[in-house]
Amino acid sequence: MSDRGARTGEAAGASAAAGPGATSVAAEGEALHGSKDYWDLVLVQLKRKPSVILAAGGLVFLYAVAIFAPLLANDRPYLLEATDAESYRRAYTSLVPISLNLRGMIGKGEAGHLAQQEVRREQLLAAGQAADDSSLPGWGEALASEGAALRTRLDTMASQLSATDAALLDEMIEAVDATVVAGASNAADAADKAGALVELARRIKDERKAALTGTTPEPGATVTLLPTRQWPLIDSLTRAEIYFMVLWLGVMFLPVWNGAVNRWLLGADRERIRGARRFKAAAMVIVPLLAALLWEARDASFETSPYKERLTSGEITADRVVFAPFAFGFAEVNDGEYFRPPTWHADSEITEEGYYARGARAESLDTVVGFRPPPKPVADRAGEPSRNATIRHPLGTDSLGRDLTARMIWGARVSLSVGLVSTILLVLIGVTLGSMAGFYGGWIDVIISRVIEVVQCFPVFFLILIFVAFTQQTGIVPIMVVIGIFRWTGVARLVRGEFIRLRGQDFVLASQALGVGDFRTIFRHVLPNAMGPVLVAATFAVASGILTESALSFLGFGIQLPIPSWGSIVNESKAAEHWWIQIFPGALIFITVMLYNLLGEGVRDALDPRLKKA
């Protein structure tokens, strides 16, 4: 471990040179709590650089935006306290028909049902379809499913009625259960019970008619609907989303909880804090995992939701509705607002009738010629800022009238994850091949070095482009893999060089003399000493991965998911008149890449302080 010792000395020397205040703290810490290891010192170096703090903070923020995207930009409301007259009406009107059907089944009896099933079976077989138990339920099952249909409708209605109004419904639920039980056991009074059920359904139809258009009472309405409380946005979160959200809360509040644990639980004892590191790391993985396992998504995550339309048309009457800060979904299309400039810009003004007041689109109203059809009038919709509000589309809209802010927030998921995952992949490949070439030398080295040379001869971007274009891969995973497998050569060369440098050193010879296997020598002894440069290269590789993906998507060969990447948003229009589509997503790519490069520079300076001026 002589090398590690030497490097630690260097780093300590650099920290001593950097500033007197910091030195005394470090010296004090060492005197009190024993030695710090190499990475401790690197961390101290990193924390002292404002540029690293800025870069790390900025990246944590960007990843937070990506992970919490559904909470920031969504067309589902967080909270909806509303009366849903439409679903009440649907349940209400189908009560009597279903009850009649149930009575009819009981009237025919089990024998009648079986005979009918036999006919149906022959029909199915004739049509060449499978005729098994699922398509031909038995007597008891058939009755139970009718009963269940009635129950869900009664529950839907009861949830919006006061307790007194719902009493009649409870009565009917009991009647349904009794009828189904009696019918299944072919009891003598089954037909009577079914008859009573139909009577009850008719009574409900007469006495529980609601004001179906919400607040305005309809003639003959006998009850008023009470609002129910729903959480549509929260319900639509998936397990994976919950995992990353909890994980990222842990990362963002790391200083807070870490400090608290160190102070109150571990008594600020340095040795105990070091011992607890692995438990903290485990907690960071396990706690989000548990949260995700306990979570149950209650709403299949569709790209768009009908809430805004239903609220606007009056199908749902809301007492209280809370939308996300940006009340637009990433796939929410709005025909009238296509290519609308940012709403703080004068050109985006819309008249009373809902047409553009000025700019290129206004003219198309008057001129008959030209390819642009007159836009549909833009209507005010529930939950959205009004038509001319400055915050409506702060970054404009795209060719389908989708809000650019929402798309950029969701697009962060694609852009950031492609950079990260492709880098993990290229580091794995590069480290494996590079360490093999550097450690073993000989013909293994010759082959691997040749391969590296061949791949490096290519303009890598060209190669990735033709591969993506001709395999017609537009999924997120293939793009990550392709970027990873064509960009590993830099890391491999780096690791190979480090291994050649370290191969002959005493600590490697010692471990080999002790009979330690190659695998263990490589991964436990040599590799940790070569990780510094790899870490630096990986940070820069994330930046170039993001650049590569955005350029691919810009050319139209990248990821084509419902969720866009920043590059594919720019691809929506290259016309200069749609300047907002080009400026904003590109600027975000620029900023992200710069933050990663800033971080990489900081890490490199911390690992190799020689180039700093003393």
Add this chain to the structure above:
Amino acid sequence: MATYILRRVLWMVPTLFGITLLIFCVMRLAPGDPAALMVTDVSSGDAVSGAGGGIEDAITKFHKKWGLDKPLLVQYWIWIKNMAVLDFGEEFTRPGVQISDELWRRLQVTVPLTLISVLLSYLLALPLGILSAVKQGSWLDKITTSGLFMLYSLPTFWAGLMLILLFGASGFDLLPIMGLHDKDASQLQGWDYIWDTILHGILPVATLTYGGLAYLSRQMRVGMLEIVRQDFIRTAKAKGLPAKVVVFKHALRNSLIPVITVFAQILPVLIGGSVIVEMVFSIPGMGLYAFEGMIKRDYNVVMATTTFSAMLTMGGFLVSDVLYAIVDPRISYE
């Protein structure tokens, strides 16, 4: 020296073999049959014409016409045999058009652009790097370093689009943004024609240059900083030599050596970037040719352009290695 160059050229043979093999594998073994893609994508044209027996028949005809029905090894052999005499075959989508002719036309655009951009980055990067290294820590150094750092992080396509917005008709309306010539350029004479070309070239060259410039001057600065710390510089200063002599005679010459190899690193980036730059500015060069080939799914065009760009890159490597051996003769004896 001659033996070194000879050895270096001989080493290129297996690399060239590897390059052609890799391209062939990527193009031929990737899922998707070129014939099926052509026949289904291109509703009219030579591939389908005269095919009475439907798509299957058209595919067989297509295979036969382009030799795709032969075993893969035979196809590969024919391909590299033709390429050895720079015959890249005909375009799939425009039969009769020789790719080598078209490529030659396109290279007359791309190669000058690339060379100018390399030259510019060296001309600008060396003084910038030296200046910020000599005046390390000064305001000048801080401003140039952070400015170059930002340039280094700028996505090429976005830089091009922003230049268009800024200097094009929607901005200050100072420079032409499309193509290499005006529509009526053929009527221009002598200097006017050259001036027109220069005006059209400014934005693309700027877009192509800034990345290499930023990388190069950062390398230059780091190299100078390392050299400045060496013992022989201290000796030179101790002898009482003027600062100018120390910087330009002792430090600069030594720090130039690693910068020469950077040439080999920025060349592939430039050639890859030419796809984006030529597409953004609608310049009919090799990059745009490759891009059109990809859009039209023309396997022959894409294979030709990719191989040729790899060969260009390899030529660049050779030049930089030879230059390196000239400035540092120890290399050729190793």
